[in-house]
Amino acid sequence: MFVLASAIAIPAFAQAPTAEEPLSAPPVAAQQQQPAPLAKDAKEGFWGRVNPFARKKWVNKRVDPLKDRLSELDEVNAKNARDIQDVDGRAQAGIKNAQATADGANQTATAAGDQAQKAGLVAQGAAGHVDHLNATVDGLDQYHQVNAVEVKFSGGQPMISAVARKQLDDLAASLTGHQGYVLEIEGHSPLAGSAGIQSSDRLTEAVMRYLVTEHQIPVYRLHSVALGNAQAAGQEEAKLTKIKISSVQIRLMENSLAAR
Numbered sequence: 730m731f732v733l734a735s736a737i738a739i740p741a742f743a744q745a746p747t748a749e750e751p752l753s754a755p756p757v758a759a760q761q762q763q764p765a766p767l768a769k770d771a772k773e774g775f776w777g778r779v780n781p782f783a784r785k786k787w788v789n790k791r792v793d794p795l796k797d798r799l800s801e802l803d804e805v806n807a808k809n810a811r812d813i814q815d816v817d818g819r820a821q822a823g824i825k826n827a828q829a830t831a832d833g834a835n836q837t838a839t840a841a842g843d844q845a846q847k848a849g850l851v852a853q854g855a856a857g858h859v860d861h862l863n864a865t866v867d868g869l870d871q872y873h874q875v876n877a878v879e880v881k882f883s884g885g886q887p888m889i890s891a892v893a894r895k896q897l898d899d900l901a902a903s904l905t906g907h908q909g910y911v912l913e914i915e916g917h918s919p920l921a922g923s924a925g926i927q928s929s930d931r932l933t934e935a936v937m938r939y940l941v942t943e944h945q946i947p948v949y950r951l952h953s954v955a956l957g958n959a960q961a962a963g964q965e966e967a968k969l970t971k972i973k974i975s976s977v978q979i980r981l982m983e984n985s986l987a988a989r
Contacts, residue, residue, distance in 0.1 A: 871985075872982040872983060872984050875910070875982070875983045876980075877979065878900050878979045879977070879978050880896055880897065880976060880977045882975040882976060883975075885919075887931045894939075897936065897940060897943075897944075900979065903981075904946065904981075909983060909986070910950065910982060910983045910984070911950050911982050912940070912946070912950055912952065912979055912980070912981060912982070913953075913980040913982055914936060914952065914977060914979050915954055915956055915977065915978045915980075916929030916931075916932045916933035916955040916956060916977050917958070917977070918957050918958060918975045919958055921957065922957070923957075926956070926957040929955040929956055930955035932955075932975055932976075932977050933954070933955055933977055935977075936953075936977045937953055
């Protein structure tokens, strides 16, 4: 109580006028030089005047705006976080869709590559088959000589002797079960001109008739020509030898492809 009374008495004593000081109003100049008093908050109370910073209300008046700003910042940060999360979600969805599309395109490209490879293999196989067919077709008319028989006739008469029969029988026996062959039959005669041609033609007819009737050789496999005293093309050495007897030369020609 003494301290409180002293605190009240000291300001009162300081404000009380002394006997020496006049009670008249201060000069105008002095009034103008004094600064205006600071505005004070209403209802400060005693402790507010003594220590204004210690009041809860004073602190709240200055802290509440900061709390409001902090709340606004929290809301802004929360909204930004939600926006970022939303953008990230859409970006992830877009990335997944793009990846799925890329995977689908990759699978399609892989399938197309496999199809192209298969098509290439088929094309190669077809090309090889075509080449094989071409080789086969080219070889169909390629014949090579397998055997040759010369049947001689006495006096130019178309009478087949026992020796000639044996030759023709052996030749026909070798053809049993064979395919892709032809028989080239050339008739020769020592006579010149048309007489030689007619004579050699009768000889070839006799040989062909025997092969067809006795051994059932197909007619389409028999190819004959009556040359008289001439030689076939490609027999240059035989051309130098004069034909002295009537004969029929038979050559067995075979096609290896058609004979398979």
